[in-house]
Amino acid sequence: MTNSLNIEQNLAILDRMLLIRRFEEMLIDLDQDHDFGHYHLYIGEEATGATVVESLIPTDLLLTTWRNHGHLLARGTNPGRMVAEILGRVDGYNKGRGGTLHLTDREAGFLSTSGLVGGAVGLAAGAGFALKQAGEGNICVVFFGDGSLEEGVVFEAMNLASLWSLPVLFMCENNNSGAISAQEGGFPSSEIAASQISDIPKSLNINSKLVDGADVAAVHTVVTEAVSNIRSGNGPVFVEAYSERWPGSRPLWPEQATGVTQVASAWDESLLTGEHKEWIIEFDPLIRFIRNQLAEGLFSKDELFDRDRKIQTQITEARAFGEASALPDPQSALDGVFAA
Amino acid sequence: MTKISYAQALVDGMRESMEEDKTISLVGTNVLGLGPQRPLIEKVRDDFPDRVFDPPCSEAGLASLGIGAAMAGARPIIDFGVGSFSLLAWCQLVAEAGVAHHMSGGQIKVPMVFTMLHGLRGGGGGQHSHSPQAMLWNNPGIEIVVPSTPKDVKGLFKAAVKSNNPTAIISHSRLLGVEGEVPEEDYFIELGIGDIKRPGKDISLIASSRSVITALEAAEILSGDGIEAEIVDLRTLSPLDKNIIIESVTKTGRAIVIDETNESCGVAAEISAIISEDAFSSLKSPIKRISRPNVPVPASPLLEECLDITAEKIVTAARELLES
Ligand SMILES: Cc1ncc(C[n+]2csc(CCOP(=O)(O)OP(=O)(O)O)c2C)c(N)n1
Ligand SMILES: [Mg+2]
Numbered sequence: 001m002t003n004s005l006n007i008e009q010n011l012a013i014l015d016r017m018l019l020i021r022r023f024e025e026m027l028i029d030l031d032q033d034h035d036f037g038h039y040h041l042y043i044g045e046e047a048t049g050a051t052v053v054e055s056l057i058p059t060d061l062l063l064t065t066w067r068n069h070g071h072l073l074a075r076g077t078n079p080g081r082m083v084a085e086i087l088g089r090v091d092g093y094n095k096g097r098g099g100t101l102h103l104t105d106r107e108a109g110f111l112s113t114s115g116l117v118g119g120a121v122g123l124a125a126g127a128g129f130a131l132k133q134a135g136e137g138n139i140c141v142v143f144f145g146d147g148s149l150e151e152g153v154v155f156e157a158m159n160l161a162s163l164w165s166l167p168v169l170f171m172c173e174n175n176n177s178g179a180i181s182a183q184e185g186g187f188p189s190s191e192i193a194a195s196q197i198s199d200i201p202k203s204l205n206i207n208s209k210l211v212d213g214a215d216v217a218a219v220h221t222v223v224t225e226a227v228s229n230i231r232s233g234n235g236p237v238f239v240e241a242y243s244e245r246w247p248g249s250r251p252l253w254p255e256q257a258t259g260v261t262q263v264a265s266a267w268d269e270s271l272l273t274g275e276h277k278e279w280i281i282e283f284d285p286l287i288r289f290i291r292n293q294l295a296e297g298l299f300s301k302d303e304l305f306d307r308d309r310k311i312q313t314q315i316t317e318a319r320a321f322g323e324a325s326a327l328p329d330p331q332s333a334l335d336g337v338f339a340a
Numbered sequence: 341m342t343k344i345s346y347a348q349a350l351v352d353g354m355r356e357s358m359e360e361d362k363t364i365s366l367v368g369t370n371v372l373g374l375g376p377q378r379p380l381i382e383k384v385r386d387d388f389p390d391r392v393f394d395p396p397c398s399e400a401g402l403a404s405l406g407i408g409a410a411m412a413g414a415r416p417i418i419d420f421g422v423g424s425f426s427l428l429a430w431c432q433l434v435a436e437a438g439v440a441h442h443m444s445g446g447q448i449k450v451p452m453v454f455t456m457l458h459g460l461r462g463g464g465g466g467q468h469s470h471s472p473q474a475m476l477w478n479n480p481g482i483e484i485v486v487p488s489t490p491k492d493v494k495g496l497f498k499a500a501v502k503s504n505n506p507t508a509i510i511s512h513s514r515l516l517g518v519e520g521e522v523p524e525e526d527y528f529i530e531l532g533i534g535d536i537k538r539p540g541k542d543i544s545l546i547a548s549s550r551s552v553i554t555a556l557e558a559a560e561i562l563s564g565d566g567i568e569a570e571i572v573d574l575r576t577l578s579p580l581d582k583n584i585i586i587e588s589v590t591k592t593g594r595a596i597v598i599d600e601t602n603e604s605c606g607v608a609a610e611i612s613a614i615i616s617e618d619a620f621s622s623l624k625s626p627i628k629r630i631s632r633p634n635v636p637v638p639a640s641p642l643l644e645e646c647l648d649i650t651a652e653k654i655v656t657a658a659r660e661l662l663e664s
Contacts, residue, residue, distance in 0.1 A: 061412055095445030106447040111411040112440060119436055122401055126408020126416075133365065133414055140412070153432070156401025163396065336442045337480050338579075339449040339504040 003217040003296070004224075009054055010298050011307075013216055016050035017286045018308055020070040021261055022315045023079055027069070027086070028256045030319060034087055039100045040249045042070030043258075047285035048173055048213040048241045049074040051220050052141065055227040061109050061127045063120040063142040066101045067173075068113045071143050077105040079315060083322025091325040097336065111140075118151030120144055121170065125157040128166030128236070139167040139230045146174040146190040146240075149197055155204075158236070162204045165235035169226055170206070172197060172238065173213060175245040189245070198240035206238050213241030214285035244283040258284075263308050266290035267301075341523060347377035347516040349490035351384060353497030354417070356526070358388050361415060364501060365391040367402055368419030371455050377516045403429035403454070407437045407506070410452035415501060423458035423510065424470040437506035438481030451504045453497075459550060459600045460637060460648055461513040469637035469644075473510050473549075474601035477577050477610065483507040483531055484577040488552035490520040492575055495529030503531065512550040512600075532579030536588070540568035543594040543658050546585060546611055548574040551598040551649055558654035567662060577607060585611060586619045593624035594661050598649060603631040625661045630654060 003010065024041045031039065042049065049070040056062075056075075064071045073079060077093070085092025086100045093105050101115040111127055114120040124142035131138045148154045149172070161168045174197055176189050194200050198210040207229065211222045219241060226237035258276045265271040265280065266287045272280055280287055293299060299307075344352070350371065358364045369385065369392060372378050385392040395402050399420060406418035420426040426433065433454070440448045458471040473484050483505050487493035493511065500507040537552055538559050545555040552573045559569040572588050574581065589595045595615055597608035608629040615627055630649055638644055 063408075093445060093447065094443060097445050098443050102443050104444045104447055106444070111408065111448060112436070112444070114436060116431060116435055119404075119431070122404025122432060123408030123411065123436065125401065126405040126410070127412040128408075129405055129416070130363075130409040130412035130414035133363070133409075153400040153404055156396075156398035157404055159396060160398060160401050160405055164393075336446050338483075339441045339446070339451075 005054070005217070005220055007298060010293060013050045013054060014289065014293065015307060015311065016053070016074045017046040017289060018311045019079070019314070020046045020050065020073050021286055022311050023073055023318070024069060025256065025260050026315050026319055028254070030083070031250060031254060036086055036088065036100065038066070038250055040067045042067055044245060044283065044285065045173055045175055045213060045243045046070055047216045047289060048171070048219055048243065049143065051216050052171060052223050054220060055224045056141065057138070058109070059136070059138045061111055061131065061138065061140040063111050063124050063127065063140070064113050065120055065144055066115050067145065068103050069100070072103055072105055072108065072110065075105070075108040075110070077108050079318035080321030083318050084325040087322050087325070088327070089322060089325035090328050091321070095336070096328045118144070118148040118154040121148050122153040122157045124168050124170070125161045125166055128161055128168035129164065131167050132165070137231055139169060139227060141169040141171055143171045143173060146172060146176045146192070146197055148172070149192050149200060150190055158201055158204050158206060158238070161236040162206050165233065167230045167233070168236040169223070169230055170201065170236060170238040172240045174240050174242040177242065177244060198238060201238040206236055208238040208240070210240045210242070213243040214283060214288060216285070216289050243285065244279070261286060263290055263304055267294065341521040343519050344490055344522050345377065345516065346490045346493055346511070346518050346520070347372050347380050349494040349522050350497060350511065351380045353494035355384055355387055357498055357501040358384070358391060361501070363413065364415045364417065365393065366417045366419065367393045367395055367406065368421065369394055370421030371419045372516055373421070373457050373513045375513060375516060399425050399428035400432055403432035404436065406452045406454070407432060407440070407450055410450045410506070411440065411448050415451050417453045417455060417501070420454060420456040422468050423456040423472050424468050426454065426456050426472055427470065433476065433482065434479045438479050441505070442481060449504045450506045452506050453500050454506065454508045456508065456510055457513045458510050459512045459514070460644060462644070463639065463641065464637060465639040466636040471601045471632065473508070473577055474606045474610070476508055477607065478605065481506070482578060485509045485531065485575070486548040486577060487511065487575060488515065488549055488573055490518070491522045492529060492535070494522055495527050496531065496575065499528045499531055510549065515550050515553070518553060529575070531576045532581055534575055534581035534584035535573045536584070537571040537573045538569070540570035540592070542568045542592055543596065543661060544570050544572055544588040544592045545596050545598060545654065545658070546572040546574065546588070547598040548577065548607065549600065551600055554649050554651055555598050555654055557651035558658065561651060561655050562658055565659070567658060569658060582614060582618065585614060589615050589619045590622040593622050595623070596628045596630060596654060596657050596661065598630045598654060600632050600649060602634050603629060604634055606631045625664045628657050628661055630657060
């Protein structure tokens with residue numbers, strides 16, 4: 001799809017995608033040294049989150065799920081404090097009470113990172129309700145997986161959002177078709193009788209779109225139109241962004257099967273070896289984006305390497321920050337249940 | 341002081357709160373059940389037509405809506421109508437509202453109110469008679485208000501709406517028509533402060549919600565026998581006024597805990613455990629619980645009556661304890 005983004009926007013999206021990729025590659029390694037239980041990686045889905053935030057304003061609100069790292073990073077959350085949270089340290093955003101599953105950054109606009117399938121979707125209707133009442137033109141975006149459509153509360157929330165014209169972007173990231181995880185015994189993330197998820201909201205009179213979630217330009221076009229519709233008070237929009245699932249979740253499959261990304265593989269396929277080579281060429285959103293943007297002359301290879309290096313340094317520092325952060329005081333174990 | 345019904349006091353508390361704070365809205369309008377007090381809620385709709393919503397039947401969705409709206413800065417009141425229906429929203433109440441503040445490291449607040457009617461209502465049967473406060477109390481992060489009088493329900497309602505935490509206000513359909521004195525001036529009742537509804541020296545009757553009214557009837561009868569019962573009204577379960585319980589039991593040396601939740605893991609079980617831990621040495625006789633027996637509520641009026649907490653049951657238990 002033709003890219004309607006300007007140079008700054010494209011570069012911002014590139015940086016976000018690189019940041020997310022390098023952060024999560026680091027995370028798989030971090031897990032070898034620190035046992036932090038769970039993680040769910042966004043690798044392979046970066047184009048969606050990195051692009052959606054481009055259409056938002058700072059006062060918009062967001063909600064997400066266990067697969068939240070990419071959404072937070074895309075919105076500008078500090079990666080060092082994210083590592084601290086994932087390791088359960090005091091400098092974590094949630095003071096170690098949330099971990100990877102519930103990483104929340106209120107300043108960046110995140111209200112909740114619910115680990116309950118469908119949980120965030122229900123809450124998003126509420127955020128939309130409050131925003132509509134406040135009447136300041138802000139909207140709420142909720143990121144969730146295809147599995148959420150299996151949950152009843154999601155149907156209820158969509159019905160309410162439609163009935164009451166709530167300013168909510170339902171951003172469904174459908175990663176169900178991932179060939180790799182299926183091979184490795186990863187569970188399908190949903191079993192839904194409808195043949196197309198984006199058809200479901202239509203029966204509730206919700207404007208619903210289907211888009212290739214690994215195609216930055218396509219996501220941007222669809223989401224920009226959706227956001228502008230929502231902001232003008234026309235009620236919710238549902239977007240199904242499909243992408244091919246990448247490996248990487250713990251406890252099910254804590255492995256970096258596709259290896260550490262080399263940006264040069266966008267033009268030099270000889271760098272790709274191993275069984276997932278074709279998959280990377282065809283589906284990796286970062287590699288696809290770099291390939292397209294190089295062809296359009298957005299940046300030079302040197303500039304790309306330079307950006308990647310800077311981001312890798314940032315990630316090394318983030319890891320060091322998180323690892324150096326203190327463990328919480330055991331005396332505080334019972335604190336923070338009620339708000340003042 | 342003027343004398344008004346519990347339902348009127350609840351509506352007054354709601355209207356005054358909505359007058360003061362424009363971010364409050366009411367979603368669901370079965371706050372007063374389906375009985376004769378029901379039309380009183382219409383005054384709220386008349387006064388705030390843009391802030392009263394009649395939603396579809398979607399308890400989980402509405403609970404989520406309230407929680408998300410509260411997270412985003414509004415102060416919604418979500419009404420479940422019958423307490424049993426809140427069970428459809430259990431995950432939202434317990435695992436979203438109750439944990440949000442803690443799990444976010446204090447970044448997020450959920451300042452909202454859930455309303456519902458609990459308990460035996462006459463013909464409610466197995467699916468319209470639950471008293472979910474004990475189940476709710478088993479989970480951290482939710483404030484639970486169980487008022488027994490018009491004065492308390494209004495004062496506690498106004499405080500609950502101002503609280504920055506999710507708060508369940510659990511009323512009882514058989515309390516809605518009960519009348520009582522309510523101050524004319526503006527007032528609040530802070531959550532976490534129990535109330536001695538009747539002082540006494542011989543035995544503590546510890547109760548909440550409608551059981552307080554039944555306990556007061558029992559105290560009147562006992563007084564005829566020369567037994568002075570002290571009625572401790574908990575008013576809120578979370579936060580709980582432990583001191584008022586311990587002080588009363590330390591004084592009287594005997595305790596009956598009266599509560600409509602089912603006996604196992606019920607409110608009375610928790611209060612009994614607290615007394616055993618903190619006032620054991622003052623006890624002159626074992627603690628007695630009068631709770632709802634562990635059976636679903638039957639439809640037959642006679643069978644339902646068998647499960648009800650009556651003044652007679654309390655009087656009998658008190659006499660037994662004092663004789664022991
Ligand atoms: C209410 C609930 N049920 C079950 C689970 C266990 N669970 C965690 S992730 C998951 C699959 C979710 O798939 P999807 O929503 O598509 O998200 P994805 O992980 O693919 O991004 C399930 C069933 C849960 N977290 N919450
Ligand atoms: Mg999925």
